[in-house]
Amino acid sequence: MDLAEKDKFVVGLVQMQMSTDAEENLHRAAEFVEQAAKDGAQVICLPELFRSQYFCQREDASLFDLAEPIPGPSTEALGRVAKERGVTIIASLFERRAAGLYHNTVAILDTKGEVSGKYRKMHIPDDPAYYEKFYFTPGDLGFRTFATPVGKIGTLICWDQWYPEGARLTSLRGAEILFYPTAIGWHPHEKDEFGTAQRDAWQTIQRSHAIANGLYVAGVNRVGHEQPDPDNAGIQFWGTTFLADPFGVVIAEASMDQEEVLIAEVDRRRIEDVRRNWPFLRDRRIDAYQGLDQRFLDEA
Numbered sequence: 001m002d003l004a005e006k007d008k009f010v011v012g013l014v015q016m017q018m019s020t021d022a023e024e025n026l027h028r029a030a031e032f033v034e035q036a037a038k039d040g041a042q043v044i045c046l047p048e049l050f051r052s053q054y055f056c057q058r059e060d061a062s063l064f065d066l067a068e069p070i071p072g073p074s075t076e077a078l079g080r081v082a083k084e085r086g087v088t089i090i091a092s093l094f095e096r097r098a099a100g101l102y103h104n105t106v107a108i109l110d111t112k113g114e115v116s117g118k119y120r121k122m123h124i125p126d127d128p129a130y131y132e133k134f135y136f137t138p139g140d141l142g143f144r145t146f147a148t149p150v151g152k153i154g155t156l157i158c159w160d161q162w163y164p165e166g167a168r169l170t171s172l173r174g175a176e177i178l179f180y181p182t183a184i185g186w187h188p189h190e191k192d193e194f195g196t197a198q199r200d201a202w203q204t205i206q207r208s209h210a211i212a213n214g215l216y217v218a219g220v221n222r223v224g225h226e227q228p229d230p231d232n233a234g235i236q237f238w239g240t241t242f243l244a245d246p247f248g249v250v251i252a253e254a255s256m257d258q259e260e261v262l263i264a265e266v267d268r269r270r271i272e273d274v275r276r277n278w279p280f281l282r283d284r285r286i287d288a289y290q291g292l293d294q295r296f297l298d299e300a
Contacts, residue, residue, distance in 0.1 A: 007269050009150035011177065012041025012087075013262040015241040015254045017224035018053045022066065025051050026074055029091075030081050032261055037085035039263045042150050045090040047222040047241075048158050048181040049104065052094070054222075054237075058229050059134045067096035070107050071115050083113030088148045090155055092181040094135075095120070104136045106155045106181060108146045117146040121157040122166060129187065129235055132159070143169040151176045151268070158182045161206055161219065165292065171213035177266055178209060182221040185237035199238050207248035214246045214275040216266050223257055246274040 014032040018025050029050050036044045049055075051074060055063045068074060074093055082089045088110055095105035095118075104121035120139030124132045143166050145154045154175030160166045161180050170178060184202060186195050203219070210217040220241050227234030241254040243264040252264035275281065291297050 008265055008267050009042050010040045010263060010265055011218060011243065012036025012039065012044040013218055013220045013241045013243065013252075013254070013264070014044065014046050014050075015221060015223055015239050015258075015260045015262065016047060016050065017259055018050060018222060018226070020053060022051045026077055030077055032259075033078065033081050033087070033089060034085065036261045036263065037081075037087050039261065041087065041261075041263055043088045043090070043148060043153060043177075045179045045181060045218060045220045046092060047220050048092045048183040049094055050092060050181075050222070053226045053228060054183045054235060055228065056132045056135055057129045057226070057232065057235060059131050064096075064102060064135070067094040067102050069097075070095050070105060070118060072096075075107050075109060075115050079109050079113035079115070081113075082109040082111060086111045088150075088153075090153075090179050090181065092157060097137075101137055102135055103139060104132065104157055105139075106157060108148075108153075108155070111149060117144065119144050119155045119157070121160060123159045123163055125159045129232065143173070145170060145173040145175045151266070154178045156180055158184060161202070161209075164209065164212065167209035167213060167217075171209075171215055175215060176268060176271060177216035177218060178213075180206065180217070180219045182219055183237065184221060185235040188225075188233045188236055191236065195238075199240060203240065203242065203250070207244045207250070210244040210246055211248040211278075212280055214271055214278065214280065216246060216271075217244045218242070223255075223259060246271050247278070 091107045095103040106119045108117040110116040122139040126133040152174045154170035222237045223239040225236045239256045243252045254260040
C-alpha cells in the first residue's frame with residue numbers, strides 16, 4: 001500500500017425503507033451492511049432508528065416496547081457482521097437505559113464485533129409528527145469522537161444536523177468525518193409548496209458544517225412513505241443520502257425514493273488541502289465567543 005492509499009478510506013451509507021416488522025428490518029440492515037462491505041466499505045452507517053418505522057409520529061406509551069438495551073439484540077446481530085467482515089458499523093437504536101428512561105442512541109460496533117462507543121442524541125425535536133420529546137431523554141454523553149482502524153469519526157443524529165455547535169465541538173475533537181443517521185421527510189400536504197426548499201435547507205446546513213470545519217459530512221436517510229396513524233397523512237421520507245467533502249462539494253448522492261448503498265471515498269489529503277487554504281480553525285476568535293453558552297443575549 002502506497003502513502004496515497006493510506007490517506008484514504010471507504011464509507012458505506014445505507015439508505016433503506018423500513019417495514020412494520022422489527023426483525024425483518026434488522027435482517028435487511030445486516031444484508032445491506034454485508035453488501036457495503038463486499039463493495040469495499042470500511043465504515044458503514046445505517047439510518048436513524050432503522051429497526052422500526054418512524055414511531056415518533058404519534059405519542060403512544062406502548063411504543064416504548066420497541067426499545068432495547070445496548071448491548072442488546074441489534075448490536076449482537078450487527079456485531080457478528082462487523083467481526084466477520086472486519087468493518088465498523090454505526091447503528092442508530094432506541095435505547096432502553098432503565099425503566100422509564102430511554103434515549104435515541106448511536107452504537108459504534110468495532111471490527112471485533114463489540115460496542116466500542118455510544119452517542120446519545122443531544123437535540124430532541126417536538127414538531128408535528130416528530131414527537132421525540134415524548135420518547136427520548138436528551139443525551140448526556142456530550143459530543144464525541146471514536147477511533148476506528150481507518151481514522152477518527154464523529155456521529156450525531158438527525159435534529160443535531162441543524163446545530164453548528166455540535167458539529168464544531170465534534171470536529172474539534174479530531175473527527176475526520178461526521179455521520180448523521182437521519183429520519184427526515186415531507187408532510188405530504190406541504191411537499192408541493194415547501195418541499196424543494198426544505199430538502200435544500202437540510203443538505204445546505206450539513207454542507208456548511210463540512211465547509212466551516214474542513215471535514216467530510218455524511219447524511220444517511222431512509223426512504224418510503226410511513227403512515228402509522230390512518231387519520232394522519234404520515235411522512236414521505238426523502239432519501240437523498242449523501243457525502244460532502246471538506247469544501248461542501250457533494251461527491252456522492254442517492255435518489256429520493258430508492259433503497260441504495262452509497263459507496264464513497266474519504267481522502268485525508270483533501271482535508272489537509274482545504275484547511276491549509278481556508279484556515280477557519282486557525283482564525284477562530286476563541287477569546288471572543290463568550291455568550292455561546294447562553295440561551296439568548298438580552299440587551300441591557
